[in-house]
Amino acid sequence: MAKGLARRTIVVAKVVVWTACLTPFVVLCIDAFTNQLAAEPVKDIQHRTGLTALIILLVTLAVTPLRRVTGWNELVKFRRLLGLFSFFYVLCHAVTYFVFDQSLSPALIAEDVVKHPWVTVGFTAFMLMIPLAVTSTQGWIRRLGSRWTKLHRLIYAIAILAILHFLWLVKKDVRDPYFYGTVALVLLAARLWPRAQRRVHATKPLPS
Amino acid sequence: MHLLSKPLLPTRDITDEKTFVDRRAFLTSIGVGLAAGASVLSPRLAAAAPAFRRWQGEEDKLTPYADVTGYNNFYEFGTGKSDPAQNAGSLHPHPWKIEIAGDVKKPGIVDLDEFLRPFQPVERVYRHRCVEGWSMVIPWSGIPLRDIIARIEPGTKAKFVEFTTLHDPKQMPGQNRSVLPWPYVEALRMDEAMNLLTLFVTGVYGKPLPNQNGAPVRLCAPWKYGFKGGKSIVRIRFVEAQPHTTWNIAAPEEYGFYANVNPTVDHPRWTQAREHRAGEFFKRKTLMFNGYAEQVASMYTGLDLRANF
Numbered sequence: 001m002a003k004g005l006a007r008r009t010i011v012v013a014k015v016v017v018w019t020a021c022l023t024p025f026v027v028l029c030i031d032a033f034t035n036q037l038a039a040e041p042v043k044d045i046q047h048r049t050g051l052t053a054l055i056i057l058l059v060t061l062a063v064t065p066l067r068r069v070t071g072w073n074e075l076v077k078f079r080r081l082l083g084l085f086s087f088f089y090v091l092c093h094a095v096t097y098f099v100f101d102q103s104l105s106p107a108l109i110a111e112d113v114v115k116h117p118w119v120t121v122g123f124t125a126f127m128l129m130i131p132l133a134v135t136s137t138q139g140w141i142r143r144l145g146s147r148w149t150k151l152h153r154l155i156y157a158i159a160i161l162a163i164l165h166f167l168w169l170v171k172k173d174v175r176d177p178y179f180y181g182t183v184a185l186v187l188l189a190a191r192l193w194p195r196a197q198r199r200v201h202a203t204k205p206l207p208s
Numbered sequence: 209m210h211l212l213s214k215p216l217l218p219t220r221d222i223t224d225e226k227t228f229v230d231r232r233a234f235l236t237s238i239g240v241g242l243a244a245g246a247s248v249l250s251p252r253l254a255a256a257a258p259a260f261r262r263w264q265g266e267e268d269k270l271t272p273y274a275d276v277t278g279y280n281n282f283y284e285f286g287t288g289k290s291d292p293a294q295n296a297g298s299l300h301p302h303p304w305k306i307e308i309a310g311d312v313k314k315p316g317i318v319d320l321d322e323f324l325r326p327f328q329p330v331e332r333v334y335r336h337r338c339v340e341g342w343s344m345v346i347p348w349s350g351i352p353l354r355d356i357i358a359r360i361e362p363g364t365k366a367k368f369v370e371f372t373t374l375h376d377p378k379q380m381p382g383q384n385r386s387v388l389p390w391p392y393v394e395a396l397r398m399d400e401a402m403n404l405l406t407l408f409v410t411g412v413y414g415k416p417l418p419n420q421n422g423a424p425v426r427l428c429a430p431w432k433y434g435f436k437g438g439k440s441i442v443r444i445r446f447v448e449a450q451p452h453t454t455w456n457i458a459a460p461e462e463y464g465f466y467a468n469v470n471p472t473v474d475h476p477r478w479t480q481a482r483e484h485r486a487g488e489f490f491k492r493k494t495l496m497f498n499g500y501a502e503q504v505a506s507m508y509t510g511l512d513l514r515a516n517f
Contacts, residue, residue, distance in 0.1 A: 038289060039271070039279035039486040040342045100489050116477050168477070171340070172387050172458060173287035 005074045017078055021085040024052040025092075042100040046093055053089035054162050056082055058183050061159060065190035080136050083155070087133040094126045118168030125161035128154050159184050268335060271344035271486045277418045279486065281338065282439060283387055284373065284380035285420065291382070296419035299379045299440065304424045310370075310446035311363035320424055324410065326359070327351040331414070332407055332428075337469045337498045339433035341478055344486045348428055349411035354402045362398075366446035370395040371427055371438035380440075388454055394438035395451035395465075396429060399507050405430055405500060409437075431497040431504045433467040464517040468508070469498035473517045 005013075028048055031037050038044040060082040067075045102108040113123045132152055134140070141148050163184050167177035282292040285299075304320040329349050337343045357369070375391035377383040383390045400406065407428045410417055417423040422439025429436055435455050445451075455463035462476055471481045471494040482491040497504050 039275035039344070040289075040484050041487065042484060042489055043342070101491065103490065112479070115474075118477060171287075172283070 005072055010074055010077070013078070014081075017081060021056060021082070024048060024089070042096060045096050049089045049093040049096070050166070053086050053093060054166065054180055056086040056089065057155075057159060057162060058180065058187060060086055061155065061184070061187040065187060084133060084136060087129050090126055090129055118165055121161040121168070122165035125158045125165060128158050128161070132158075156188055159188070267492075268333075268345045270333065270347060273413050275486045276344060276346050276412060277421060280420050281340075281434065282382075282420055282422065284382045284390075284392065284440070286382045287387060292420035293418075295381055296423075298381060299374075299419040299423065301417075301419060301424035301440070304442075306425075306441060307443040307445075308360055309443060311365040311448070312446050313361035313363070324351065327355060329410065330407075332405075332430075334405075334407075334428060334430035335495075335498050336428075336430065336434055337483060337494065339435055339463065339467065339475065339480075341475075341480070341482075342484045342486060343494075343498075347413055348407055348409045349414065350407045350409035350425075350428070352404065353406040353408045353427070354404070356408050357401060360444070360446075362446040365448045367398055367448050368395050368446070368451055369398065369401040370443075370445040370447055370451040371441050372443040372445070373438050374440045374442045388458055391442075392438060392454045393451060394427065394436055394453050396427075396436070397450075397507075400429060400504075403429070403504060403507065405503050431469055431500040433463075433469060435463065436467050466508075466513075466516050468504075468513065468517075469494060469496070470513055470517065471496060473514055 028045065032041070032045070060079060063075050063079045063082065067073060098104055098109065102112065112119050114120070132154060135144060135148065135151060144151065163177060163181045166180065167174060170177055278293045279289045280292040281289070282296070285292040285295040302321075305317050306320055306323065307315075307317050309315050329351055331347055331349045333345060333347045335343060336346050353369075362369075371394050373392035374380065375383060396406070407430075409422070409426045409428045410424065412418070412421055417426065422437075422441075425441050426439040427437045427441065450465060453465060455467075456465055469480075474480050480494055483494045484491055495501075
């Protein structure tokens with residue numbers, strides 16, 4: 001039996017998560033309205049929202065391994081919240097691109113997506129995130145049953161696409177995408193490891 | 209002064225006076241007396257002030273000083289856009305020596321201040337287009353490169369001019385990482401170097417070049433992508449064979465030797481048809497040769513610009 005977290009701890013944690021996730025957006029808004037964005041305002045917005053989305057996505061991916069290690073099952077309550085915050089930043093990222101970079105022109109967007117691999121993977125990741133955000137409600141979880149779990153495994157593909165999007169965008173200095181890529185790989189590998197363990201244990205008599 | 213006597217971009221005359229007034233007002237507002245600021249490097253820069261010309265179209269407003277000097281690609285001080293402004297304090301641009309090398313009448317090392325003394329600085333407001341897809345409008349000051357080359361007197365074997373940036377990780381901390389093969393090398397074909405537009409830049413906004421913009425001297429060929437303008441130059445070499453240039457070595461399929469601004473030849477990873485002007489949210493169309501076709505297109509007649517990007 002896993003040790004539970006106190007109710008108060010969970011409330012405090014929720015406040016911390018909301019504050020942490022909203023801060024980058026609030027700072028961005030303040031900078032935008034006080035003319036503090038970089039010389040390329042659109043790039044600045046895109047880089048900030050893109051990086052924030054990626055970091056929150058990685059934190060989301062850390063929930064399950066952390067839960068297994070600590071036994072704090074309540075952590076799962078934060079997974080949807082984090083996932084939706086990541087999607088919120090991806091949405092800001094994508095809308096900025098559609099409006100300012102491509103002037104909402106379907107032809108320009110299509111050309112960019114088809115021609116440039118880093119845009120292709122970024123666009124795909126965005127598209128794949130939409131059904132996950134839509135089906136994040138209790139109603140959809142109930143309706144989809146076991147298929148919900150399968151559908152939401154798309155998050156692993158999305159993480160990899162997001163890393164590729166970052167890596168292929170960078171001109172020469174690949175330190176940042178390598179760093180976040182390593183974190184992503186560790187988090188994905190952490191999922192394989194306990195499963196392998198469980199399989200090994202399954203062949204032996206379980207300790208009572 | 210002969211360069212200044214004939215306007216090369218007729219449209220700018222319309223906005224000439226207004227822009228000039230705006231500019232003076234701006235300089236005053238940031239607390240920089242034109243003469244006071246310029247005189248740090250050379251008193252003649254200040255003297256040249258009344259003759260400033262606007263090399264810009266009607267829609268081109270000057271990019272604010274804070275953006276010109278705070279948003280830079282200068283990997284010698286870090287790869288982030290604000291890194292150069294933050295880290296370039298370790299560069300000591302005075303005194304500065306430059307080596308004149310290759311096929312020239314008198315090779316050797318010269319003191320920059322002494323070398324520039326006989327020249328009359330001019331101001332040129334140029335569009336600056338980065339290969340990454342952003343652009344600025346910058347009031348440079350400096351000496352037309354052709355005047356400098358005339359003084360150096362290169363020989364008949366000089367087909368290219370190569371510019372080498374300082375290589376000193378103590379002054380340029382970004383060189384401690386091999387993001388690029390150091391030192392940074394750029395080059396122009398001889399006719400490009402002799403073009404009326406090509407400027408040996410010593411200042412910006414009527415002030416000496418800040419370290420993060422390539423102090424004490426950098427190159428500017430405004431019809432080419434920004435990376436062609438080598439900064440903090442320590443060697444000028446006249447050679448017969450086309451030099452190997454840094455970005456071309458680093459990623460030959462993405463950055464060519466010519467690097468002429470060309471909206472019809474895309475970068476492999478993004479379009480070059482449009483650009484973000486600093487401070488603007490919507491993109492504007494990129495102009496052929498960055499809007500300087502009239503001055504430079506004839507140099508490339510018969511050259512396949514798609515193959516020689």
